[in-house]
Amino acid sequence: MMRRFGHVAHCLTALLIVGCGDSTPPADLTPDGPASFIGSAACQSCHEPEYAQWLGSHHELAMQEATAATVLGDFSDVTLDYYGETTRFSTRDDGRCLGRESRIQDRLCVRY
Ligand code: HEC
Numbered sequence: 001m002m003r004r005f006g007h008v009a010h011c012l013t014a015l016l017i018v019g020c021g022d023s024t025p026p027a028d029l030t031p032d033g034p035a036s037f038i039g040s041a042a043c044q045s046c047h048e049p050e051y052a053q054w055l056g057s058h059h060e061l062a063m064q065e066a067t068a069a070t071v072l073g074d075f076s077d078v079t080l081d082y083y084g085e086t087t088r089f090s091t092r093d094d095g096r097c098l099g100r101e102s103r104i105q106d107r108l109c110v111r112y
Helices: 002-019 048-054 060-062 100-106
Strands: 078-082 083-094 095-100 106-109
Touching: 083 100, 095 100
Parallel strands: none
Antiparallel strands: 078 083, 083 095, 095 106
């Protein structure tokens, strides 16, 4: 009798495993529209320890907008002479910029 029960239980388990193998995604996973940035606070509720570690880390700070409040360097049109090359640090509409005076067309501007 016990042996027969074991066989039935084994079959039921196999049936359950096969029954969960449906590869069709549920309809509620279909996106409503284009993906957009939801912000880091959206992750906090489920990832509290990771969020606390990330807050204030270089990973968080590196992705901040490059503004007067967040950038530590002096980008007020100052220059630095180094090995015969002059580099200019400036601020443009599109961010904080630096470039060699001899190749100012290659100036690099960063927004964050
Ligand atoms: C509703 C809860 C929830 C929210 C909100 C959420 N996550 Fe998760 N996340 C999970 C769960 C559950 C897992 C799977 C954990 C596991 O498998 O151990 C996971 C896994 C991850 C992993 C993989 C971790 C690993 O070790 O492989 C990353 C990375 C991650 N989440 C990032 C994010 C980010 C970034 C956000 C915010 C944009 C976010 N999550 C928001 C629940 C959530």
